Amino acid sequence: MKSREKSEPAPFSAVRVVVNYLVAAGPVGSGTWRWRFTTTLALIGPGSVPLALVLLFSQDQVLRYDYEIGWGAIPAMATAAAVVLARFRPVEAWLLVMGSLVAVMFGADFIGWQPWPLTSPNLFALMVVLFALARDRRPWAGVIAWSSYFLAGAAAIWLSNARLVTIVSDPVSNPTPTPASDSLTLGALLGALAFLIGFTVRISRQGRLRVAEEERVAESERHQRRLLEERTRIARELHDIVAHHMSVITVQSSTAEYRLADLGEEAKAEFRSISDQARESLAEMRRLLGVLRSEDEAGAREPQPGPEALHGLAEAVQRAGTPVELRVGQLPEELPETVALTVFRVVQEALSNVVRHAPGAVVEADVAAADGQVTVTVVNGPPLERLASHRSARPAGSPASDPHGSGLGLVGMRERVSLDGGTLETGPTADGGFRVRAVLPIEDRSSAEES
Template structure:
């Protein structure tokens, strides 16, 4: 209990520190005119500091004059430096309050006997030993402490002030306490408002950073999906072709050359798509590669590659696939591409049925393969299925994938056409 009382007092009187001053608004710190910037040691005027210096000078001159007048009217002699020391006790805390508010309050407390001496000398109205200058000074200092210091320090300064009022002049405790409390509460409310504003600004900054990071992750995810689809499909076809061509050629140079030419064409196509996906990453100016992404208009090439790799692909589609939004066309192409790539890897030589249907609202896809004629590769990490589901979800569609009773695998997807944004 004692430490809970003594710690705030120790902070206020000895160990505590105030927060750094907040940055000035442009309204309170106008720029120095161009002609004066050559000789001025600063670039902006601090109007708060200027006002404090002006007020301190007025209080200093007023207080020193009051001491001289008071002693003269009483016909008493005094030390020549007394008026200036008493005036300094009132003016110095005003000069310090903006940069060092807690030091200003401590200075006011230490020099309190001299400021009280001024009030006694000039015989203030009502017999109170507080002049108008001393009152203004102390209320300004308390306000600065309340705005810039921890609430424990603020409360300790309030307690010390009320005790001092009671000791110095008990008859004025009520009025003095009200004035001091108003200054402290007003300053504390300003501090709370500034703190809340600073926290709000920080939260907005963090939100912007988080949104930026989320956008980066989304873009990376999109690029990763595109790379996975391109590499998985083309590399699977190239690998199967490279393995099958020597077996088909059986020493025939013409057939071997034709097979190698087909592998070369597939490699060039893969490189072209990779360049298109990575174009935006290479562009220093942030420009986007505007080459069109593949859509269902290239479904025949996709089926031809799969057949060349050994799959028996049966394609069923409507007479026209025109008018599809680019995003739907790209997603549908990638879903069919990934499904055929999975069939090549896990069910070599299988029969694959590709059914494409559409109406005014939806595009429906079904890619189903039977068991392969030879053992397939080991299961992968599953990124292909994740990417297909993400593509469908982003468009507001649904994708289902899983094994069939006959030992095959089936992928079905429904992609909305109506209301889909017309962007690729």
């Protein structure tokens, strides 16, 4: 929809904005088309210029010819302006409605069969303004407005009964001794109904806003939780790598005095101290791992995979129905274990995302080393439209995505790559696919991590 609006010529956009100001179908100035039931209601709601024009002409005719008010154009304009102003400033619109009511109360001479002092156009304006007050302002504002109308109506009835206001009516068509009672009672009932409808709309709107805010907060919390879970998983995997090196240090330092001849007592004591500290560090790491590792975690003690496991991963994804073309170049023999693990995890998460979000798309995965860094590139084409056929063709019991994936996608990739001092680039391709490219340094890694 956004791209369609951007491609429309400027005159059409200007027409949308003009229509949006004339009919209150959306936010002021947004210019959006909303031909729905709410748009139809907006034709008779706050801010509707067509309704205001109808009330302007009808009120002017009624006041000048039926009520014999020569200056009836002034309260007619106030009635029409109240409808338009109710969209922006409902309190000021209410003052205009009351001003028109008072003008009819003291300016009318002969009403014939017409209601007094609340005319039919003023009744519509009254309902629109009360609706706007209940919808856009606090409830007490609408209650005060309705109460002020009720008091004005009671004052009109008292003035009519006390003969302080002389109203000449047709005894045949309007035999009511107090002509104000019927019209004011009808206005009070319909005004209360409009207020309740507006208050219901306000509650519904606030509920939707509250739900949207809670969803936004929940999504933020879910993202933070996924990030922490991925960092915890990375910490568990790094433990195995660090524990391996610490174990080698422990064994070498413990056996140094037996393997190396002509060692002095000071050197032997130094090796014993290194061995004791290494064992102590291993014990602390095991306790830390016990906190990080969940009880139901499967395969947590298996050796961590590297580039050598990529071919098996590609074959598993191909069996799931996603064609994979894997190319692994010549990698250094002394590839750091953290980098090797990151290479495998980046390819694994990229393939898992393809299986989940673009099933059946052709995938090209390249792993190469050059200029002291390892480059991992995974590019998939657009997803196939025959998703249902892929699901039906999948063997019974086979998973919908790679069972080894963490399900954290780009979050996990970015965390792992940044841990190794590398960079990660992700984004859609021109043909509707997706591209993941990670660059991991393998030489001078200390300076890369500091940067």
